[in-house]
Amino acid sequence: MTGKEAIALVDTVLRSANSGQGLNDIQSVVFLETWAGRSYTEIAKQLGYQHDYVKQVGSQLWRSLSQLFGEPVSKRNIQAVLRRYQQSQQSQQDWGEAIDVSRFYDRKEERRSLESWILEDRCRWIGIFGLGGIGKTALSVKIAQEVHSQFEFVIWRSLQQAPPLNVLIREILPILTEETETRDSSINSFMTQLRVKRCLLVLDNVESILQGGNRSGQYQCGYEDYCCLFERIADEPHQSCLVITGREKPGGFTVREGKNSRVRSLTLKGLSGADGEQILIDKGVDAASSQLRKIVNYFGGNPLALKIAATTIQTLFGGNIQAFLAQGTTVFSDLWDLLEQQFERLSPLQQQIMYWLAINREGVTPAKLQEVILPKVSGRELFEALESLHTRSLVETGNGNLTLQPVIMEYVTQRFIKLIEQEITCEMAAVQLPDFFQKSGSFFALKNLSFSTCDSLHF
Numbered sequence: 001m002t003g004k005e006a007i008a009l010v011d012t013v014l015r016s017a018n019s020g021q022g023l024n025d026i027q028s029v030v031f032l033e034t035w036a037g038r039s040y041t042e043i044a045k046q047l048g049y050q051h052d053y054v055k056q057v058g059s060q061l062w063r064s065l066s067q068l069f070g071e072p073v074s075k076r077n078i079q080a081v082l083r084r085y086q087q088s089q090q091s092q093q094d095w096g097e098a099i100d101v102s103r104f105y106d107r108k109e110e111r112r113s114l115e116s117w118i119l120e121d122r123c124r125w126i127g128i129f130g131l132g133g134i135g136k137t138a139l140s141v142k143i144a145q146e147v148h149s150q151f152e153f154v155i156w157r158s159l160q161q162a163p164p165l166n167v168l169i170r171e172i173l174p175i176l177t178e179e180t181e182t183r184d185s186s187i188n189s190f191m192t193q194l195r196v197k198r199c200l201l202v203l204d205n206v207e208s209i210l211q212g213g214n215r216s217g218q219y220q221c222g223y224e225d226y227c228c229l230f231e232r233i234a235d236e237p238h239q240s241c242l243v244i245t246g247r248e249k250p251g252g253f254t255v256r257e258g259k260n261s262r263v264r265s266l267t268l269k270g271l272s273g274a275d276g277e278q279i280l281i282d283k284g285v286d287a288a289s290s291q292l293r294k295i296v297n298y299f300g301g302n303p304l305a306l307k308i309a310a311t312t313i314q315t316l317f318g319g320n321i322q323a324f325l326a327q328g329t330t331v332f333s334d335l336w337d338l339l340e341q342q343f344e345r346l347s348p349l350q351q352q353i354m355y356w357l358a359i360n361r362e363g364v365t366p367a368k369l370q371e372v373i374l375p376k377v378s379g380r381e382l383f384e385a386l387e388s389l390h391t392r393s394l395v396e397t398g399n400g401n402l403t404l405q406p407v408i409m410e411y412v413t414q415r416f417i418k419l420i421e422q423e424i425t426c427e428m429a430a431v432q433l434p435d436f437f438q439k440s441g442s443f444f445a446l447k448n449l450s451f452s453t454c455d456s457l458h459f
């Protein structure tokens with residue numbers, strides 16, 4: 001164990017015992033220096049403190065650690081005590097198909113929040129939501145790795161193939177009960193295990209068991225029992241924690257969330273500038289920071305988009321970022337597929353809203369959207385559709401305005417052009433046409449498309 005690992009372990013154990021209070025600065029220094037084999041006299045000299053003060057900090061630290069670990073702890077035996085503690089705490093881990101996160105950038109703030117929700121606040125249900133490719137899966141693996149020593153069991157599973165709940169329980173229950181197999185797939189038995197053991201269960205891709213369209217957040221037919229499990233995990237007392245990730249949030253949880261509740265959720269945004277730049281550099285893009293930053297901003301710090309963009313810059317533009325940016329059409333294969341997948345799930349009304357926001361280019365308030373663009377839609381319908389789009393991170397709100405992230409706007413725009421080119425009678429027919437033509441007319445001019453393309457549409 002290195003000094004850094006040791007101090008992290010001591011800090012975590014202290015925090016969970018002292019309602020969030022870990023080592024202070026001077027205690028940390030004394031601990032690390034002692035771990036490195038230095039005497040109090042040497043530490044005092046190095047830090048410019050009185051010897052007696054350092055000794056007092058050290059003695060106090062050993063006293064509280066003795067209480068914590070239930071045996072006398074001193075600078076002579078601390079290494080052995082921590083090793084024994086770690087062995088006794090070894091958790092059973094089953095990572096399923098979890099991805100490799102050895103190259104993971106920052107997310108310090110999110111990791112700090114999640115760690116304190118899990119360890120200090122003892123949350124029972126935590127959701128991580130956000131756009132495709134934003135890094136939910138990666139973060140869920142990273143955080144589970146970071147807190148694993150605090151759990152008896154860590155189980156990570158993807159719901160991407162939409163396993164029926166009884167299949168999932170039958171797979172997980174034997175791990176928890178340490179039996180070879182079980183025929184039992186009841187939620188009751190599962191809850192019993194979560195009560196008697198401290199388990200961290202991560203379920204990735206929860207959107208796979210949810211319905212698309214305006215019914216976002218509701219469970220797919222045949223998967224309603226997941227709702228029962230999630231609600232029981234959120235509401236009943238037990239000592240475990242469920243972390244779910246998804247592009248959509250299951251219904252019924254927003255009302256349960258709160259600062260003092262054991263139910264929390266995190267909406268994941270893109271990576272910060274410097275970390276996003278690092279992803280491009282890792283993928284071999286060689287350019288000035290200001291140029292890299294432009295790409296990061298363009299893709300809203302979405303790590304998947306950045307990876308794809310990096311590949312595109314190299315393969316299609318010979319590493320020339322300027323050319324890539326100038327080209328303007330930055331929605332390419334994989335990312336397109338990703339967005340397409342999300343778009344297909346939207347209801348006609350939600351798709352219309354997306355088209356309108358893309359055509360409009362600038363932000364628009366919900367009231368304006370209804371007044372100018374969708375007057376035939378009731379306020380309630382519009383509000384529900386917008387909320388669902390917001391939950392899926394497809395629409396953003398800033399200063400009361402609805403906007404699209406640049407890459408999403410590009411995607412929707414391209415999709416719209418394709419729709420027009422194919423002369424498909426689209427759902428737009430249901431909305432006010434003059435406005436539609438007016439808007440799309442200026443849009444076509446913008447895109448150098450002739451108005452006649454629009455005229456030939458069969459509404």
Ligand SMILES: Nc1ncnc2c1ncn2[C@@H]1O[C@H](COP(=O)(O)OP(=O)(O)OP(=O)(O)O)[C@@H](O)[C@H]1O
Binds near residue numbers: 103106130135136271
């Ligand atoms: N903080 C990070 N540092 C480095 N790479 C990251 C980071 N976050 C995500 N990535 C990488 O970006 C890609 C997309 O991340 P991830 O698969 O976690 O997205 P997601 O939100 O789970 O997407 P989806 O909704 O499609 O499941 C992956 O290749 C992942 O390794």
Ligand SMILES: [Mg+2]
Binds near residue numbers: 136137138204
């Ligand atoms: Mg994922």
